Amino acid sequence: MTPFGARVRSLRDAKGVTLKQMATDLSISSAYLSALEHGKRGQPSPQLVRQICAYFGIIWDEAEELERLADLSHPRVTVDTSGLSARATELANRLSERIGDLDEDGIAAILAILDTVPPPKGGRRRTAGRRR
Numbered sequence: 001m002t003p004f005g006a007r008v009r010s011l012r013d014a015k016g017v018t019l020k021q022m023a024t025d026l027s028i029s030s031a032y033l034s035a036l037e038h039g040k041r042g043q044p045s046p047q048l049v050r051q052i053c054a055y056f057g058i059i060w061d062e063a064e065e066l067e068r069l070a071d072l073s074h075p076r077v078t079v080d081t082s083g084l085s086a087r088a089t090e091l092a093n094r095l096s097e098r099i100g101d102l103d104e105d106g107i108a109a110i111l112a113i114l115d116t117v118p119p120p121k122g123g124r125r126r127t128a129g130r131r132r
Contacts, residue, residue: 042075
């Protein structure tokens with residue numbers, strides 16, 4: 001499951017909306033919505049994220065958070081370390097090798113470390129390359 005998928009599912013559950021009903025209301029297939037929730041499909045389009053925000057009446061900070069989660073929800077990320085140090089490349093490779101073996105505490109510890117790093121100038125994060 002992706003962060004975006006988990007959030008959409010929790011929104012549906014909180015409102016008592018079935019996956020099929022939400023998909024029908026948004027004019028998308030229930031198979032596609034299910035795949036998004038389960039992390040079997042890539043990032044949703046910005047338009048779909050806006051539709052989901054409107055569907056649940058999400059505005060301002062909560063809408064920005066859902067957009068951020070969508071940006072972080074590509075299930076097959078590749079990291080471009082060209083131009084970075086050898087240690088950065090090692091980190092990316094070691095993480096890719098071991099991420100499946102991390103428990104929730106290990107994941108939380110790594111995320112806590114990453115949260116201490118200041119955001120890039122201009123407020124935008126560096127975009128990783130993605131497999132298609």
